[in-house]
Amino acid sequence: MTVQVGKLGIGEIKRRMPIYATAPEIWCREVVGYEPDSQQEPIIANYIKNKFTAVKSGHGVGKTASASIIGLHFISTRPWALVPCTAPTRRQLRSILWKEFTKWTRHSDYLTSILDILGEKIVVKGHEKEWYIEAVTSRARSRDDSNVGLQGFHGDPKEGGGILYLVDEASGVPEASMTAVEGALTERLAYALIIGNPTHLSGTFYNAFHKDTDLWKTHTLSCENSAVVAESYPLRMAKKYGRDSDIYRIKVLGQFPRKESEGLVPLVFISRAHTVDPPILTEEDKHKRMYQVCGGLDVALSGRNSTVLYLRRGNDVFFKKRCEEEKEELIAEWVAGYMNHFNVRDLVIDCVGPGSGVNSHLRKMGYQSRITVFKSGYEPHKHSILKMGNEDLEFFNLRAQAYWHVRDIFYREMIILSYDDEDENLREQLTSIRVIPSRDASKIQIESKRDMASRGMESPDDADGLMLCLSSQLSNPSTIPMGAARMNPIKGNSILTPPRSELPLPNNPLSMMRTSPWSTLRGDTSVPSTGGFRFSSRKFMK
Numbered sequence: 001m002t003v004q005v006g007k008l009g010i011g012e013i014k015r016r017m018p019i020y021a022t023a024p025e026i027w028c029r030e031v032v033g034y035e036p037d038s039q040q041e042p043i044i045a046n047y048i049k050n051k052f053t054a055v056k057s058g059h060g061v062g063k064t065a066s067a068s069i070i071g072l073h074f075i076s077t078r079p080w081a082l083v084p085c086t087a088p089t090r091r092q093l094r095s096i097l098w099k100e101f102t103k104w105t106r107h108s109d110y111l112t113s114i115l116d117i118l119g120e121k122i123v124v125k126g127h128e129k130e131w132y133i134e135a136v137t138s139r140a141r142s143r144d145d146s147n148v149g150l151q152g153f154h155g156d157p158k159e160g161g162g163i164l165y166l167v168d169e170a171s172g173v174p175e176a177s178m179t180a181v182e183g184a185l186t187e188r189l190a191y192a193l194i195i196g197n198p199t200h201l202s203g204t205f206y207n208a209f210h211k212d213t214d215l216w217k218t219h220t221l222s223c224e225n226s227a228v229v230a231e232s233y234p235l236r237m238a239k240k241y242g243r244d245s246d247i248y249r250i251k252v253l254g255q256f257p258r259k260e261s262e263g264l265v266p267l268v269f270i271s272r273a274h275t276v277d278p279p280i281l282t283e284e285d286k287h288k289r290m291y292q293v294c295g296g297l298d299v300a301l302s303g304r305n306s307t308v309l310y311l312r313r314g315n316d317v318f319f320k321k322r323c324e325e326e327k328e329e330l331i332a333e334w335v336a337g338y339m340n341h342f343n344v345r346d347l348v349i350d351c352v353g354p355g356s357g358v359n360s361h362l363r364k365m366g367y368q369s370r371i372t373v374f375k376s377g378y379e380p381h382k383h384s385i386l387k388m389g390n391e392d393l394e395f396f397n398l399r400a401q402a403y404w405h406v407r408d409i410f411y412r413e414m415i416i417l418s419y420d421d422e423d424e425n426l427r428e429q430l431t432s433i434r435v436i437p438s439r440d441a442s443k444i445q446i447e448s449k450r451d452m453a454s455r456g457m458e459s460p461d462d463a464d465g466l467m468l469c470l471s472s473q474l475s476n477p478s479t480i481p482m483g484a485a486r487m488n489p490i491k492g493n494s495i496l497t498p499p500r501s502e503l504p505l506p507n508n509p510l511s512m513m514r515t516s517p518w519s520t521l522r523g524d525t526s527v528p529s530t531g532g533f534r535f536s537s538r539k540f541m542k
Contacts, residue, residue, distance in 0.1 A: 013110045021077040022048060028069050031076070032108045037227035040066045043219050044073075050217035051191050052184075054170075054208035056198040057221035058254040062228050063195045067166055068100035070193055072111060074164045075124065075133050081161035083133040088172035088275035091420060093135050094120070097168045101133065131161070137277075162189030170194035170205040172275030178204040185215060198256040199271035206256065223252045240428070247427060263431035264403060264446070269410040270427050273417040278316040290314050292345040296468025297335060298461050299355040301326045305458070308465035309335060311342055315409065316416040317469060320462075328354060332361035339367065348372045348468040374398070374468055381474050396445035402471040403433065403446045406463075409470065429463035 008016070008030045020027035025045040028034040036044050040062055047053050047070050057063040071083045085101075087093040101122060105111045116123050124131040165181045167173055182204060184190035194205055208216040223229040223237075234252050241247045246257035246267045257267050285291050295311045311319035321338065325331050335358065339347060349355045349362075351373045362371055376399035395401040409415045410430075417426075434447045449459055 010110050010113060017077065020073070024048065024070065024073045027073050027077065031110050032069065032072070032104050034065070034069055034104065034107075036066065036069075037062070039219075039221050039225055039227075044070060046217070047191065047193060052216050053193045053219070054205065054216045055193070055195040055219045055221060056205075056209060056254050056256070057195065058223035058226070058229070059197070059251045060229050060233070061221040061223055061226040061254070063221055064097055064100050064168060065104070067168060067193060067195050068097065068104055071101065071133055071164065071166050072104055074162075074191070075122070075131070076111060076114065078161045080127070080131050082131070082163045083166055084136050084163070085133060085166040085168070086136050086173060086177060087168040088174075089277050089418075090137060092169055092275075093137065098135055162191065163187070165190070165192040165194075167192075167194040167196075169196040169275065171196045171198060171200040171203070172272065173205075175203055197250055197271075198254060199250055200268050201256060209256070220254045222254050246431065247424070251424075264407050264433040264435060265410045265430040267427060267431050269413070270417075270430055272413060273410060273415050276416045276418070278313075278318060278416050278418045281313070286313070293342045294469065294472050295339075295344050295347040296465050296471065297347060297349045297355065297358070298464040298468060299328075299331060299350065299353070299358050300459070300461060301328070301331075301354045305461050307331055307334075308461045309338060310465045310469035311338070311344065312469055315414050316418055317466065318418045320419045320465075328357035329361050332358050332365065336362065336365055336367065339370065344370060346370060346372055346472050348374050348471050350374050350376070350464060350468055352376055372472060374402075374471060394443040396443045399467075400444050400446045402467050402474060403463075404444055405474055406430070406467050406470055415470075426462040426466065429457075429460040430466075432457055433460060433463060 013020075013031055016030070020031065023045070024047065025036065025041055028036060028044060043053060043055055043066055055063060055066075071085065075081050075083050085093070085097060087097055098120070102117055105115055105117060105122060114125055116125055116128075118128070120135040121128075122133040163184070165184055167178070167181060170178075181192050181194065184192050194208065196205060198206070198209070200206060204212075209218050224234050237248050237252050249255040250257055250267070281291060291313045293311055293313055295309060298308050300307050307323040307325070309319075309321045309323065310317055319338075319342070323331055323334050325334060335347070338344070347362075347367075347370060349359050349371060351359050352375050359371060359373060362368075376397060378398040380395040380398050380401035393404070395404065433452070436445050436447050436451075452458075452460065
């Protein structure tokens with residue numbers, strides 16, 4: 001079969017359409033002008049023959065471009081075909097996947113002549129209601145989980161079209177939406193393409209590469225073998241995180257993380273927090289105390305560190321910004337601008353070191369009633385909201401207590417990271433910070449920044465900023481939303497129910513220490529079971 005070099009004219013494309021229907025790799029070169037690399041070509045060339053294709057990938061290897069090419073091939077070569085597309089969040093769906101669809105549509109004179117881009121649909125002209133690609137949201141945004149996105153689509157078999165389910169970042173799409181893809185396995189003219197970074201260790205996407213390999217044709221796109229990834233990227237990631245790290249496995253090799261994690265928060269929970277859409281709040285909701293804007297500010301004046309500001313409403317961390325100023329008064333002016341813009345009610349500032357000067361400037365500017373001073377060495381809050389059974393957990397200092405709260409809220413899937421940021425720094429830091437035994441082996445302690453530096457870890461500015469942002473919940477438990485932050489996939493479950501995760505909540509919060517403090521206290525290695533996380537109704541003094 002002769003393959004033409006470069007894009008062809010519209011007349012020649014129409015003549016060769018019978019070839020293109022079963023040869024997507026030729027179509028993408030001659031119609032779109034897209035040249036797949038050696039990893040992408042088998043996926044594009046064989047998706048029709050394979051029917052059900054699962055692709056896990058590293059970062060920047062062209063997986064979303066490949067998915068959009070496949071979707072456009074399907075819709076342009078099969079009469080009355082449907083391509084419903086989804087992703088974990090609206091940002092991923094509209095800003096990334098849909099951007100690729102519109103880019104390659106406009107890149108081809110032929111596709112432009114037969115397709116119209118109408119908001120969240122790409123339709124075949126003259127057949128807008130029965131022949132199209134559509135972006136559908138995968139996740140419900142209320143406590144009713146009835147919005148399951150991909151359900152309700154059916155291809156029209158009488159004309160030989162069919163339906164292609166296309167799921168981007170499939171590891172983060174809720175299982176309620178993936179049931180439609182599972183159902184497609186039984187339909188004669190149904191096809192499925194699920195792609196994504198392999199971040200989660202359960203669900204349809206994970207199973208496609210493990211127990212369900214007989215149902216799926218699987219591919220892996222590695223940065224090490226990609227023609228579109230800079231050669232320096234794997235080297236830089238290996239130097240920064242180590243080749244054995246989960247971040248390297250996911251972002252470079254396109255492999256699932258390991259289950260074991262020495263760090264404070266396993267990577268899977270951080271990734272999951274990025275794949276949740278924030279709840280829709282009414283104007284009345286925004287005036288409730290639990291949804292008033294709170295923030296955390298970690299200040300750095302020089303060196304490789306930087307000042308980081310986080311803002312949240314309830315458990316939705318919606319804003320993150322970095323400041324490169326090195327003068328305290330300029331940082332204070334920068335922060336004040338965001339405090340005014342978002343009407344920040346409470347800003348927690350780490351006042352050990354340069355944060356103290358920024359705090360002083362903000363107070364002189366009239367913000368004293370909206371600032372809370374945080375010092376790592378302070379005594380932890382009494383009557384903590386963090387419990388073991390009916391008893392308070394004991395912490396070495398306020399920093400340890402605040403970081404344990406961060407860990408707990410991630411484990412219980414109560415946090416949403418909705419700001420627009422790839423956030424490799426936060427992932428690295430939260431997965432690298434370690435819990436260590438305190439001197440008397442009875443309290444939870446977080447390793448010091450000096451200890452982190454001794455093993456080559458930079459100052460955890462991003463993690464500290466998030467910790468500060470969430471720390472005000474320790475002293476005001478009534479401000480923690482009890483249901484609006486993270487919808488449990490099992491309808492009717494309380495948000496306090498431990499999540500159905502592949503990494504279960506440890507029975508003993510101290511068990512992640514290399515030496516169990518309980519062996520010192522009890523004379524053996526057994527550990528007491530926890531009674532679960534519960535909230536105290538008491539208010540605390542700041």
